[in-house]
Amino acid sequence: MTLYFTKDHEWLRVEGETATVGITKHAAEELGELVFVETRDSGTVVKAGDSVAVVESVKAASDIYAPVDGEVLDNNPQLSDDPARVSSDPEGEGWIIKFRLSNPEQLAALMDADAYAAFIA
Amino acid sequence: MxxxxxxxxxxxxxxxxxxxxxxxxxxxxxxxxxxxxxxxxxxxxxxxxxxxxxxHMGQVRLRARSGGGEAAAHALERLVPADMVALKNGKQRYTQFTNEQGGILDDLMVARMGDSLLLVINAACKDADIAHLRAALTDCEIEVLDxxxxxxxxxxxxxxxxxxxxxxxxxxxxxxxxxxxxxxxxxxxxxxxxxxxxxxxxxxxxxxxxxxxxxxxxxxxxxxxxxxxxxxxxxxAGMCLYGSDIDETTTPVEAALEWSIQKSRRRGGARAGGFPGADVILAQLEEGVSRRRVGLLPEGRAPVRGGAPLYADAAFTTPLGKVTSGAFGPTVEAPVAMGYVATDHAAPHTPVVAELRGRAVAATVHTLPFVAARFKR
Missing domain, CATH: 3.30.1360.120 (Probable tRNA modification gtpase trme; domain 1)
Known part of the structure; x- marks a missing residue:
């Protein structure tokens, strides 16, 4: 299992060819309490940079982008009833979407935890 | 910036x-x-x-160069559709600066304080409002209370x-x-x-x-x-945000703000008209308008934001208008919005459809406010 981070303040936990994606604690703090989360359907094939989810606070909607190419496998079913889970535990219970990676070599361009910590410092 | x-x-x-x-x-x-x-x-x-x-909001004191508070009130009536003359000392009232087309240049609160009027104007409109007051009310002293x-x-x-x-x-x-x-x-x-x-x-x-x-x-x-x-x-609370829900292209009647235009300024009133766009606005009061600002209650949990187009049908064939403000209402515990719709769809409980990320979201026209006011009357 390896953890990656993006400049869009998302994290990816990669296990085999599956990546679980969510927003970082830093992003969750910036957005404030979320009131709605919507994701693309399972089976959707996406390219890195495509919008795959929308998270909404009281004030604004923010897109979640696919960090790498892949196919949507699943989304977090808890979030439709309890979107605030993303705010309270963004890097755990508040995960948003799972992908099957189609170009795992793209992971090399992402940041590790130390690089991300430096990025937001 | x-x-x-x-x-x-x-x-x-x-x-x-x-x-x-x-x-x-x-x-x-x-x-x-x-x-x-x-x-x-x-x-x-x-x-x-x-x-x-x-x-950040503007505070302005308006005084007539000759005459007292009543003269100042008469002067301000040249720029706003509300009755300023009847506004009692120590009372405040909501109104709008209008343009020649009947559109809204800004909305404001006016208080009568003895021989002067105190105006509270929107931050983004401050400079334009003050220039407008100075150009139009040369018989008044306009003091910016910075x-x-x-x-x-x-x-x-x-x-x-x-x-x-x-x-x-x-x-x-x-x-x-x-x-x-x-x-x-x-x-x-x-x-x-x-x-x-x-x-x-x-x-x-x-x-x-x-x-x-x-x-x-x-x-x-x-x-x-x-x-x-x-x-x-x-x-x-159903209140307008200038620049979103009202602007130079919306009239007070379209914006459902006719409650702020007292009888004295309407046709047949003691001081009917006499403000910019009065011909348009007073005609609209009697003849109606083709669109109205309404409250909208979207179904589901997804907030419908300002800019979302509104339709009569889920196939998006009959446009009705657009959402001008929308958010999740923490007290309502649901998405709330307001916007303009064709008048034949403006009655409370009318079903409409908002377009959200290409999808149809059902919404219902809702009376404003969403949360009952708790003013001390």
């Missing part, structure tokens, strides 16, 4: 000390929210009392909190205005606001603003509230 060219209000230090997330707003660095976040701040105002810094800050204290516990520093506020009613000392500082207080809750706006000398704000914050019921909650509170 870059961060270092933004203006600061007299409470800037207080905001940053309190952890305010500062954002650019109408040329000022203003707090979007503090540590608790928009949802908690919103609820705090509905349940207790919230302190807002609204010092030596005064403006605080809003809103919520069911606002009266008790403010009365500790200014006991006289207990006797004020909704839309009363009073010159009174707050903890020894001479202030002008109105019992009004932008949340739908009982509350006050406190015009305080810039030099004392920080001190008075901190005094209010010593009260356990009072917390600082940012612009984010201010927006969701006013939206639930």
């Amino acid at each position: 870059s961060a270092d060219t933004l203006l600061h209000t007299p409470l800037y230090t207080l905001h940053t000390e309190a952890g305010g997330k500062m954002v650019p707003f109408a040329g000022y660095a203003m707090p979007l929210n503090y540590a608790d976040g928009i949802m908690a701040e919103h609820r705090h105002v509905r349940e207790h009392a919230g302190l807002f810094d609204v010092s 030596d005064r800050a403006l605080l809003a204290l809103q919520g069911p516990e606002a009266e008790a909190a403010l009365a500790v520093l200014a006991p006289a506020v207990r006797d004020m009613k909704f839309m009363d205005v009073l010159e009174v000392d707050v903890d020894g500082t001479p202030c002008v207080i109105s019992r009004s606001g932008y949340t739908g809750e009982d509350g006050f706006e406190i015009s305080v000398p810039v030099t004392e603003a920080d001190r008075v704000a901190r005094k209010l914050l010593e009260q356990p019921a009072v917390k600082l509230i940012g612009l984010g909650a201010r927006d969701s509170l006013r939206l639930e």
Whole structure:
């Protein structure tokens, strides 16, 4: 299992060819309490940079982008009833979407935890 | 505008000390929210009392060069559709500056204070409003009160909190205005606001603003509230945001603000018309309009934001208008919005469809406000 981070303040936990994606604690703090989360359907094939989810606070909607190419496998079913889970535990219970990676070599361009910590410092 | 060219209000230090997330707003660095976040701040105002810094708004004193307050009231009626002459001393009223097409240049509060009128205008419209007043009312002195800050204290516990520093506020009613000392500082207080809750706006000398704000914050019921909650509170209260819900292309009648145009200024009234766009607006009052501002309650949990197109049908074949403000309403605990629809779809309970990310979201026309006002009448 390896953890990656993006400049869009998302994290990816990669296990085999599956990546679980969510927003970082830093992003969750910036957005404030979320009131709605919507994701693309399972089976959707996406390219890195495509919008795959929308998270909404009281004030604004923010897109979640696919960090790498892949196919949507699943989304977090808890979030439709309890979107605030993303705010309270963004890097755990508040995960948003799972992908099957189609170009795992793209992971090399992402940041590790130390690089991300430096990025937001 | 870059961060270092933004203006600061007299409470800037207080905001940053309190952890305010500062954002650019109408040329000022203003707090979007503090540590608790928009949802908690919103609820705090509905349940207790919230302190807002609204010092970015313009405060203007208008005096007639000859004659007293009544002359000033007559003069201002040349620019607004409300009855200013009948506005009693110590009372406040909502109105709009209109243009020749009947559109709205800004909305404002006007208080009659003895021989002068006190105007509170929107931050983003300040310069244009002042130029407009000076150009049109050459018979008046227009004094910009930039030596005064403006605080809003809103919520069911606002009266008790403010009365500790200014006991006289207990006797004020909704839309009363009073010159009174707050903890020894001479202030002008109105019992009004932008949340739908009982509350006050406190015009305080810039030099004392920080001190008075901190005094209010010593009260356990009072917390600082940012612009984010201010927006969701006013939206639930059905109040317009200038630049979103009303602007130069919307008339007061289209915007469902005809309650702010008294009989005396309508056709057949004692001082009918006489303001910019009166021909358009007075005709609309009698003949109706083709679109109206309405409240909208979207189904489901997804907020429908300003800009979303509205249709009569899920196939998007019959356009009705668009959403002008939308958010998640923390008190309603559901998405709330307002927007303009064709008048034949403006009746409460009419089903409409909003387009959200290409999909159809069912919504229902809802009477405004979404949350009942709790003013002290």
